[in-house]
Amino acid sequence: MKLQTQRLIDxxxxxxxxxxxxxxxRLSGSWRKPAAMPQDAxxxxxxxxxxxxxxxxxxxxxxxxxxxxxxAAIHILQLKKNQEVTRLLSLTDAAHMHSIDDSSGxxxxxxxxxxxxxxxxxxxDAVIDCELFxxxxxxxxxxxxxxxxxxxxxxxxxxLYRGSFITNAIPYNPHQHISLQFLSxxxxxxxxxxxxxxxxxxxTVPQDGDLAVAFTPAELAGYREKLAKDHSVTQSKxxxxxxxxxxxxxxxxxxxxxxxxxAEGLCQKAYAVGLIGLKDDAALAQDLKNLVGSDLCIDLTGxxxxxxxLLMLFHAADLLITNDGGPGHFATLTPIQTMVFxxxxxxxLYGPLGRRSLVLESGIACxxxxxxxxxxxxxxxxxxxxxxxxAPDPVLDQALAFLQAQPNAHVAASGT
Numbered sequence: 323m324k325l326q327t328q329r330l331i332d333x334x335x336x337x338x339x340x341x342x343x344x345x346x347x348r349l350s351g352s353w354r355k356p357a358a359m360p361q362d363a364x365x366x367x368x369x370x371x372x373x374x375x376x377x378x379x380x381x382x383x384x385x386x387x388x389x390x391x392x393x394a395a396i397h398i399l400q401l402k403k404n405q406e407v408t409r410l411l412s413l414t415d416a417a418h419m420h421s422i423d424d425s426s427g428x429x430x431x432x433x434x435x436x437x438x439x440x441x442x443x444x445x446x447d448a449v450i451d452c453e454l455f456x457x458x459x460x461x462x463x464x465x466x467x468x469x470x471x472x473x474x475x476x477x478x479x480x481x482l483y484r485g486s487f488i489t490n491a492i493p494y495n496p497h498q499h500i501s502l503q504f505l506s507x508x509x510x511x512x513x514x515x516x517x518x519x520x521x522x523x524x525x526t527v528p529q530d531g532d533l534a535v536a537f538t539p540a541e542l543a544g545y546r547e548k549l550a551k552d553h554s555v556t557q558s559k560x561x562x563x564x565x566x567x568x569x570x571x572x573x574x575x576x577x578x579x580x581x582x583x584x585a586e587g588l589c590q591k592a593y594a595v596g597l598i599g600l601k602d603d604a605a606l607a608q609d610l611k612n613l614v615g616s617d618l619c620i621d622l623t624g625x626x627x628x629x630x631x632l633l634m635l636f637h638a639a640d641l642l643i644t645n646d647g648g649p650g651h652f653a654t655l656t657p658i659q660t661m662v663f664x665x666x667x668x669x670x671l672y673g674p675l676g677r678r679s680l681v682l683e684s685g686i687a688c689x690x691x692x693x694x695x696x697x698x699x700x701x702x703x704x705x706x707x708x709x710x711x712x713a714p715d716p717v718l719d720q721a722l723a724f725l726q727a728q729p730n731a732h733v734a735a736s737g738t
Contacts, residue, residue: 333697363393367449367463368387369449370452371404375648376452381533382501387508397419402424402425402433441468448472449462451471455482472492474493494694496694499672527675531654556594556620562639563635564596566607569647574666576709584643584718591722595619636652636653637658641725650662653678662682666689667693680720
């Protein structure tokens with residue numbers, strides 16, 4: 323199903339259904355006591371339908387849940403297409419991973435009914451809705467039958483109605499990193515009153531996502547050998563990776579010509595440049611190769627067949643330069659240094675966790691323009707000046723400065 327179609331259904335039908343559910347909860351609640359979170363909770367459901375990179379940003383939240391409710395089974399509900407990272411990180415048992423398929427309207431409705439029935443049969447104690455102002459996730463939190471439902475509230479903001487049936491709602495804060503807000507959802511489970519606008523703990527943005535993927539030295543060495551065999555320039559040259567694609571939001575992409583200028587400068591300094599992305603990014607990679615005109619610039623789009631292989635590729639490289647998106651977040655699970663462009667969205671809210679990431683922003687007045695309040699629809703019509711105004715030469719200088727300051731990690735690791 324197209325993203326725009328999903329937005330229209332969520333906006334119009336979603337508001338009607340949220341209103342009906344709110345009325346029912348208000349009526350039935352007149353003879354029921356407010357639900358309280360049991361300390362010995364057995365089942366907690368986390369709804370996280372967003373892009374795969376959000377899973378990495380939610381790492382501290384999952385760590386907090388496991389610490390506070392060690393006896394509880396943590397269930398995770400995602401879109402089917404976004405489950406690969408959850409499996410890779412082993413965030414929960416495979417039996418506790420649940421999905422809905424949004425490829426068609428029929429599949430979506432069928433899976434919502436199936437998952438809701440399964441959650442009710444399990445007896446979910448609480449649900450954490452990590453989506454911002456999505457009505458479908460709010461309705462799912464109610465349909466699963468959990469007596470304690472925590473999620474974000476728009477408070478008094480107009481046009482963002484998603485019902486009044488979230489029992490433990492916290493105000494969404496557009497000035498705080500999303501990882502901190504995910505942690506606040508965990509805090510709200512034990513709250514005596516809502517919204518939690520005063521009693522939330524004081525925190526700083528986590529420097530560690532509490533997530534890791536284990537690789538053996540032999541596994542990494544084998545992958546480097548394969549990479550060198552397939553692309554011989556990587557055998558003797560240090561590798562820099564570039565992700566120039568914009569994914570489902572093309573306005574997040576730094577201009578192709580800027581990437582080409584950086585790639586050209588790196589090749590002139592005898593670094594190998596790998597252009598990464600999905601198979602759909604192959605045409606863009608070919609355009610960049612033509613602009614760069616160097617044998618040191620290689621096309622790696624579609625080369626990695628899984629997120630696990632992508633992480634091994636990150637282990638084999640020294641630097642990643644990328645647009646805002648999944649690769650920048652996945653890179654934090656590896657030792658690679660990362661430079662990430664932000665413009666339509668802001669690194670202050672969605673920047674990668676950890677100390678090995680450098681956020682690059684222009685800071686012009688209209689940036690950021692994508693938010694929870696406009697359903698991530700920009701008004702710039704593709705003319706993303708916030709990114710176009712980040713000049714390539716200073717980015718190249720920063721990349722070279724990092725590479726020259728750091729030894730060849732892979733040579734040092736092998737002892738040669």
